Amino acid sequence: MTMEAGKLRHQVRIERLDYLRDETGAVLQDPSTGETAQQWVEVATVWASIEPLSAREFIASAKTQAEIVARIVIRYRDGLDASMRLVHVRSGRPDVIYNPADFLPDKESGLDYLTAPCSRGVGEGQ
Template sequence: MSQNAGELRHRIKVQKLTSGKDEDGYPTPEQWVDFMPLWAKVTHLSGKDLIAAQASNSKIVARVKIRYREDIDTTMRVIYKGKTYAIDSQALEDTNTGYESVTFLLSNI
């Protein structure tokens, strides 16, 4: 079964935190850098889901679904429409083959 390309119509940016050394060997401050832009399906929680999440002390506010990949994790963050979200879950694989798409849960930063 193939992925519906029209479903992934939102443009997101995934960023990762990096640190390094300058030309003299001194450590540079950590900073967020763009890891990659991706097409995704961003779904914000409905009012009912948001209330239920808050009742269980969850800070999840949205889900993001992307094509299957293994190089995105919870140390990264997502930028969507100028808002920054933390990735709060490991990749949740699709229910068909597990290799079509992955979904991450997002929270506000």
């Protein structure tokens, strides 16, 4: 089963956490504490389907992961993991940040699309 393009109607930015670096590429550190600063960096912007969980699914998910509030489906791409975040880009309204629990491949080929059960993230625009 392939994903229908018409269902992918939400623009989502995939971001990963990375260290702040200077112009030479060296990681920036606080000189007194040695702490390193991090920032979210865009990996890609893709089209996605964002489906809030139904009441039944939400109750069922409460048994294992109460924070799961939505399911985001994107076309398959390599290199995604649960340390990343998904930002629903909404024109004229604040962006919505989601934290994926994982990226699950489709059941048929494993190469058509990925489904990410997500909790609500915290950040700018929230």
